[in-house]
Amino acid sequence: MKKLIFIPVLIIFVLTSCSIKSADEYYNNTENGTLTATISINCSTAVKYKGSKRKKANILTDYKVNFNKGDTVFDAFKTACKNKKIQFEYSGMGDNIYIEGIDYLYEFECGEHSGWEYSVNGDFPSVGCNAYELKNGDTIRWLYTCDLGVDIGNKYEHT
Amino acid sequence: MNTLKNFNPIVLLIYFIYVLFISIFSFNPILLISGMLGAVLYCLVVSDKRSLLKSIAACIIILLAVTITNPLFSHNGKTVLFFINDNRVTLEAFVYGAVLGLCITEVILWFKCFNLVFDTERFIFLFGKISPKLALVLSMTLRFIPNFIKSFREINRTQKLISNKRRLKRYLNSFSAVITQAMENSIITSDSMNSRGYGSKKRTFYSRFRFTLSDAGFLIITSVLFVLSVVYKTDFTYYPELIFPSINFLEALGYLSFIILTFIPFIYELKEGIRWKYLISKI
Numbered sequence: 001m002k003k004l005i006f007i008p009v010l011i012i013f014v015l016t017s018c019s020i021k022s023a024d025e026y027y028n029n030t031e032n033g034t035l036t037a038t039i040s041i042n043c044s045t046a047v048k049y050k051g052s053k054r055k056k057a058n059i060l061t062d063y064k065v066n067f068n069k070g071d072t073v074f075d076a077f078k079t080a081c082k083n084k085k086i087q088f089e090y091s092g093m094g095d096n097i098y099i100e101g102i103d104y105l106y107e108f109e110c111g112e113h114s115g116w117e118y119s120v121n122g123d124f125p126s127v128g129c130n131a132y133e134l135k136n137g138d139t140i141r142w143l144y145t146c147d148l149g150v151d152i153g154n155k156y157e158h159t
Numbered sequence: 160m161n162t163l164k165n166f167n168p169i170v171l172l173i174y175f176i177y178v179l180f181i182s183i184f185s186f187n188p189i190l191l192i193s194g195m196l197g198a199v200l201y202c203l204v205v206s207d208k209r210s211l212l213k214s215i216a217a218c219i220i221i222l223l224a225v226t227i228t229n230p231l232f233s234h235n236g237k238t239v240l241f242f243i244n245d246n247r248v249t250l251e252a253f254v255y256g257a258v259l260g261l262c263i264t265e266v267i268l269w270f271k272c273f274n275l276v277f278d279t280e281r282f283i284f285l286f287g288k289i290s291p292k293l294a295l296v297l298s299m300t301l302r303f304i305p306n307f308i309k310s311f312r313e314i315n316r317t318q319k320l321i322s323n324k325r326r327l328k329r330y331l332n333s334f335s336a337v338i339t340q341a342m343e344n345s346i347i348t349s350d351s352m353n354s355r356g357y358g359s360k361k362r363t364f365y366s367r368f369r370f371t372l373s374d375a376g377f378l379i380i381t382s383v384l385f386v387l388s389v390v391y392k393t394d395f396t397y398y399p400e401l402i403f404p405s406i407n408f409l410e411a412l413g414y415l416s417f418i419i420l421t422f423i424p425f426i427y428e429l430k431e432g433i434r435w436k437y438l439i440s441k442i
Contacts, residue, residue, distance in 0.1 A: 023239040023247075078245065087247065087399075089234040104235060104399035 031079055033066035035136040039080045041102055043144035045151050049110040059103045060084060060142075073118060073140055074130040097130040102142060110146040117149050118142050124154040161205045161275065162431040163424050167374040168281040174377070175273050177385040178421060182265050187395055190388075190417050191261040197421030198268035204428045205275050214271055221267070222260035229256025235398040255397040272424065284366040291364075299348075303341075311337045381420060388417035 021029075044057035065080045074090075074097050081088050081102075088102045099116045100107055107115035118129055119141045125132050134140075143152040163171065182194050202211045229252050231243075236251030277285075279298045286294035315333040322329065352358075391413030396402040406414070 018243050021242045023242065026242040026245075087235075087237075089246070101235065104237070106235070 027082060027085055030083065031066070033068040033071070033079075035067050035069065035071075035134070036064050037067060037076050037134055037136075037138045037140055039063045039065055039076060039140045039142070041086070041142040043103075043105055045146045046105055046110050046114070046144045049114075049146050052110055054105065059086060067134060071134055072130045073120065073132045073134060074128075076134055076140065077118075077129065077142065092128075095128050095131040097128055099129065099142075102144075105144060110144070113148045114144065114146045116142055117145055117152065117154060119154070124149065160428075160432065160435070163205075163276055163427060164278075164281075166377055167368050167370050168277065168285050169370075170374045170378045170381075171276055171281075172285060174381050174423075175269065175276075177381055179266060179269055181385070181388060181417060181420075182262065182269065185392060186258060186262065187393060188258050188261060189414060191258065191265050193414075193418045194265045194421045195261065195268055197418075197423075197425060198265070198272050200422070200425040201272055201428065202268070202275065204425060204432070206271075214268065218264035218267060222257070222264050225260035225263065226253060226256040229253070229259060237400040251397055251399065251401055254401060258395075258397070280366070281368075283364060284368055287364045287366075307337060307341060310340060314340075381423065384416040384420040388413045388420065391416075 040061050040063065041059040042057055043054060043059060046052050047054045047057045060080065063080050063084065065076050065083070067076045067079065077088075077099075080086075086103050089100045089106070090097050091100055092098050099118075102116055117124060119125075120132065120134075120138050122139075145152050145154070149155070178194065182191060185191075199211070199215070202214075230248045233252045233255065234246045234249065236247070236249030238250040239247045240250055240253075241248055279302065282298050282301070283294045286297065311333060314336050315329065318324075318329050318333050322332075324332065391409045393404045393406070393410045393413065395404065404410070
């Protein structure tokens with residue numbers, strides 16, 4: 001029975017390592033940075049997809065977001081979503097962060113080849129969004145694809 | 160008393176497939192709760208209350224665990240409760256987790272009912288003609304686990320009396336003894352089967368189960384109820400926001416037919432119990 005004391009200790013440890021905020025607290029906490037980037041989020045492919053209930057293609061259009069030196073695409077994206085109160089879900093950590101869904105639109109909802117991809121200044125980087133460092137004045141576009149990127153101009157090539 | 164056993168095993172198997180099919184694929188909390196009530200009431204009438212309480216306690220633990228863990232891994236949903244590490248924890252995820260937990264616990268309870276109805280004899284009747292070897296193996300393995308636990312308990316109790324070893328060491332000792340015993344038993348079983356001529360000729364089975372008029376009635380009633388509840392089903396939406404559809408006359412019919420479908424074993428058992436009492440009172 002003495003060993004059972006580990007359970008509350010473990011729970012307290014887990015709780016202290018998480019930061020728990022209320023919704024207002026989370027959204028009103030704005031972050032400032034010296035550099036700016038432009039973010040747009042678009043799901044026009046999902047609107048066109050047969051059987052999809054999506055009506056609005058533009059989730060975010062040319063939104064200016066501030067970031068600090070050394071921040072990645074994911075950091076800027078997170079700040080933009082926080083400021084505009086857009087829902088998103090990610091998995092993984094470190095360089096391997098993967099965006100599963102934005103604004104209640106998730107991967108695999110429009111066929112088995114669908115999901116979110118991002119482009120910076122028109123190119124599609126082949127690294128995760130938390131491994132790509134931003135430069136001042138970059139244009140980030142988050143696009144929903146229904147066909148592994150072919151329908152948004154990111155041809156998938158076998159190597 | 161378990162009078163549901165009097166029906167033909169094939170009809171009973173079809174009935175259980177109907178109930179489990181709707182329970183697994185409907186994902187509808189009203190149907191799941193009605194199914195749970197039906198299973199619990201049937202177990203209450205047929206089996207002992209101790210084992211039922213045990214499985215209900217296990218079910219509640221599973222239900223709570225699934226309800227709490229789902230919001231930690233799914234951040235979909237419009238109603239935000241709070242944020243953990245930049246991830247939203249939503250009401251929708253809690254509700255979805257609760258329904259998922261209900262689904263799992265309901266299936267567990269129905270399998271408990273399934274075990275109460277189907278014994279080895281019925282099992283061999285069902286699968287003996289398709290694959291005699293599979294039926295034999297299945298009935299042997301299903302029998303093996305309870306036997307294993309029983310002999311483990313016996314050996315452990317004896318070990319407790321004759322030695323003062325620590326608990327873990329005692330468990331390990333008993334476990335190795337049980338394993339040895341099980342191996343020995345398997346050799347004895349195969350020897351005795353061999354000496355009685357198993358495998359020398361094609362086996363035939365004798366079983367007393369016939370397809371009677373009441374079996375046909377049971378099959379027709381359950382099939383009609385199943386079709387009604389599948390055709391007039393209601394779809395609940397959980398993500399991104401909870402949408403509970405309004406109930407029309409036809410949807411109510413669908414609900415009612417599934418509720419009747421899940422309560423059939425309980426009602427039948429109750430009816431037979433009353434009839435038994437009535438017949439006894441006449442003597």
